[in-house]
Amino acid sequence: GAVVSQHPSRVICKSGTSVKIECRSLDFQATTMFWYRQFPKQSLMLMATSNEGSKATYEQGVEKDKFLINHASLTLSTLTVTSAHPEDSSFYICSASVPISYEQYFGPGTRLTVT
Amino acid sequence: GENVEQHPSTLSVQEGDSAVIKCTYSDSASNYFPWYKQELGKRPQLIIDIRSNVGEKKDQRIAVTLNKTAKHFSLHITETQPEDSAVYFCAASKSGNQFYFGTGTSLTVIP
Numbered sequence: 001g002a003v004v005s006q007h008p009s010r011v012i013c014k015s016g017t018s019v020k021i022e023c024r025s026l027d028f029q030a031t032t033m034f035w036y037r038q039f040p041k042q043s044l045m046l047m048a049t050s051n052e053g054s055k056a057t058y059e060q061g062v063e064k065d066k067f068l069i070n071h072a073s074l075t076l077s078t079l080t081v082t083s084a085h086p087e088d089s090s091f092y093i094c095s096a097s098v099p100i101s102y103e104q105y106f107g108p109g110t111r112l113t114v115t
Numbered sequence: 116g117e118n119v120e121q122h123p124s125t126l127s128v129q130e131g132d133s134a135v136i137k138c139t140y141s142d143s144a145s146n147y148f149p150w151y152k153q154e155l156g157k158r159p160q161l162i163i164d165i166r167s168n169v170g171e172k173k174d175q176r177i178a179v180t181l182n183k184t185a186k187h188f189s190l191h192i193t194e195t196q197p198e199d200s201a202v203y204f205c206a207a208s209k210s211g212n213q214f215y216f217g218t219g220t221s222l223t224v225i226p
Contacts, residue, residue, distance in 0.1 A: 005120050019152075032212070034213065034214065042218075042219070043204060043217065043219050044159065044204065044214075044216045045216070046213055046214065046215060046216075049212070049213060059116075059213075060116065092157075093158060093159075095214070097211055097212070101166045101211065102147040102149075102164070102166070102208065102210060102211030102216060103149070103161065103164070103211065104211065106158040106159050107158060108157070108158050109156070109157070109158055111156070
């Protein structure tokens, strides 16, 4: 089946620094990837849609200058949290849509802690 | 945008009983409705899905029903087992594009 990986699985950073999270589709090409954020005991909230070769589309209320998304190849999308603050601490999960299917396959998630 | 509501937020059932989780959506253009099971700290796992051209779908102990007119869909788990305990999320999507998730249901199956 389709496999999506994320790196790192956990990261701790200091307030004010930037953190990059990678999302890779391992055995298929993903023209579209999605980034979600999940706070403890809450739902997955869609942050943005990452399109290969073009600008990401952000959901309402998500700051595009704070959450930089790059989808430079058909197998890699990156999310950079810039000038991170403690309130950015969350579980970040990516997904990739499978061609000719409505399904999305999720990465294992990245636990970000900002101190 | 799409708004998905999910009830109940918590559900406890005795082992062997059935569990039902309900979701409503707002965008009549949504046509794909997956259900995910998520264990603590892990990725969501697809357990069943349904497209809008079908009213019901079943896979062993799990079934999903969809009422397009009323814009609601439900997950039914029969003969529940302790390993069914997890958080379940419904979602709505237009043709597999952006997924909008419900608020989640924490299911506990009591042995």
